[in-house]
Amino acid sequence: MIGELDLVVSRGEVLVFCEVKARGGPGFGGGFDAVTQRKQRKVRAVAEAFLLATRARPQRTRFDVASVLVAGARASPSVELFEDAF
DSSP states (O other): OOOOOSEEEEETTEEEEEEEEEESSGGGOOGGGGOOHHHHHHHHHHHHHHHHHHTOOOSEEEEEEEEEEOOOTTSOOEEEEETTOO
C-alpha cells in the first residue's frame, strides 16, 4: 500500500481528492499549512494509483484541502475548505 486518500468526491465532471488536516489549536498553524509539497506529491501519487485501479476517466481532477480546527472538547469544529489547493 502506498498511502490513503481522505476523501474522493465526484462533483459533476470533476473528481475531487480532498486532504483533511485537523488541528487542536492555532499554535502550530492551520491544517492547510501541514500540507507540504512532500504531502502534495504523496496525495497526487495515491490519486494516480486510484485512477489506474478504478479505471476512472474524469474530465478533470482537483485537489482540495479541508482544514479543521477543533478548539476544545466542547467546541464545535470549524472547517475551512481550500478548493484547487494544489
